[in-house]
Amino acid sequence: MRVILTRQPAQAGQIEAGLEQLGYRIGFLPLTDFxxxxxxxxxxxxxxxxxxxxxxxxxxxxxxxxxxxxxxxxxxxxxxxxxxxxxxxxxxxxxxxxxxxxxxxxxxxxxxxxxxxxxxxxxxxxxxxxxxxxxxxxxxxxxxxxxxxxxxxxxxxxxVDYPAAADRALLPAQNGVLTPANLTADDVVVLTAPSAARRWAETVGNVAALIAIGQPTRRAAEHHHIALAATAPSPDAHGIAQVLKRL
Known part of the structure; x- marks a missing residue:
């Protein structure tokens, strides 16, 4: 199982580190930018x-x-x-x-x-x-x-939709990010923000499951008629891992 977070490597923090410590492979699929x-x-x-x-x-x-x-x-x-x-x-x-x-x-x-x-x-x-x-x-x-x-x-x-204008972008451009075409049927995608849910609704992708990171993202997913496997009980590695263990 590969866990895909819908943000950029430059935004990685305790969630990614915690999931990696638990043995999950991590990928980044940025859907929005700033x-x-x-x-x-x-x-x-x-x-x-x-x-x-x-x-x-x-x-x-x-x-x-x-x-x-x-x-x-x-x-x-x-x-x-x-x-x-x-x-x-x-x-x-x-x-x-x-x-x-x-x-x-x-x-x-x-x-x-x-x-x-x-x-x-x-x-x-x-x-x-x-x-x-x-x-x-x-x-x-x-x-x-x-x-x-x-x-x-x-x-x-x-x-804004990824990628941002180069002369106004807040995050540095980085290699190794995924595109929707790189997803596989075994991937689990974590929607990390309401804006990511909106963009996912415009993306055609066949994945194993979709998880919302919190209630605002869950509400956005429901608004856009996205079928979620679950919503993490807490917006951290522990909460996401709880959901992953049940999939």
Missing amino acids: QLPGDLVQLDEMVSGLHEGAWDRVLFTSPNTIRALVARGWEPANTELHTNIAVTGPGTARVLYYYGATITPWMPTDDASADGILNQFPSGPGRLALPQGKAAGAAMTQGLTERGWDVTHVVAYHT
């Missing part, structure tokens, strides 16, 4: 503000928000001296450390869903920076505002 917005004015203004201490807190809801800001010159080690940094999980924290942060950021202790984050996030008042992907919607901004924060929201990146 690129900077065409208009960079607001993003550049946020970089300047983060360096100048314009906000009391900044919340990163995905690793790509960090990559987008770094691409425009942001230095995490500068910001953490005067601003409390928050992330939504260890994967985002790992990218934050990679780019120079040294102080442990705030993150939710268990539930990393939007509701879980908002239930645990400190209450305002205060000024909060919230860079997000274009597809994120307004739920986090609204929830944080209701918790007393003065939120500055900026679109940091766009999710």
Whole structure:
């Protein structure tokens, strides 16, 4: 059995490492990619503000928000001296450390869903920076505002079909990625995001099973009439392995 994750090798982390330690062969089938917005004015203004201490807190809801800001010159080690940094999980924290942060950021202790984050996030008042992907919607901004924060929201990146425009891509091009034509009937594909589910619905592929990594991805798969074998009980190697053992 080969386990295929619908993202790029540059996004690999504890999920891939954990599955490999359990003896599974891993492959990467990137269906979506990420690129900077065409208009960079607001993003550049946020970089300047983060360096100048314009906000009391900044919340990163995905690793790509960090990559987008770094691409425009942001230095995490500068910001953490005067601003409390928050992330939504260890994967985002790992990218934050990679780019120079040294102080442990705030993150939710268990539930990393939007509701879980908002239930645990400190209450305002205060000024909060919230860079997000274009597809994120307004739920986090609204929830944080209701918790007393003065939120500055900026679109940091766009999710696009793979591959992104070379001059705006957030992730480096890498060799060894698969295409739908490389899939076999023995492969198990893990849909790693709602956007991947949308793209999979446009892909013709005969595989052994499809797994959703979490409930938002499950809902997207159902919306696009994708037949799932299961949804991982937790969005990590352990949760995916639980499903794989039952296949």
